[in-house]
Amino acid sequence: MDFTKLNGLIPAVVQDDESGEVLMVGFMNDEALRLTLDTAYATFYSRSRQTLWLKGETSGNRLAVRRVLTDCDDDSVVVRVVREGDGHVCHRGTRSCFTREVRR
């Protein structure tokens, strides 16, 4: 993977493995990707807290990883997951973070 384009990070698109719904976009550094692959639970790098972040560690809403796919440039990944806990991925209590339409 190429982590050089965004100061050590790559975008990680989290997609529901069953429905195909895009649930959230996070960022991973090299270690977050390694942990995601090793543990089969999605781990991100929090840009605001500048630390690794096991998604759902406190809420229980962990993301069990089925597959990780990379693109042609190796500078982003799609993480196909099964939602655990109450199934809410967004901290606002919705299944997906992408709930609002952007209009002109």
Next chain:
Amino acid sequence: MDFTKLNGLIPAVVQDDESGEVLMVGFMNDEALRLTLDTAYATFYSRSRQTLWLKGETSGNRLAVRRVLTDCDDDSVVVRVVREGDGHVCHRGTRSCFTREVRR
């Protein structure tokens, strides 16, 4: 939208509106997003060429935009599209850029 977190850019996840397949991840600046909404064709900001990039302008494989969704932090978008031309989104001639699995 919040363009401050990545030096004026946000990740834009391109998703096939019919199948739900994630086709590519690009980046948009404020102008690329405005053009995407105004023209209903996906326009990105090329980080390597440092210029706006109307996807498919030369190949004809444009991405007709059905909907743009933003997330809870307003720092990324999902662009739901219909593929035009030969339907190949990746420059390598595949429908999606995400073709390879990452393993431990």
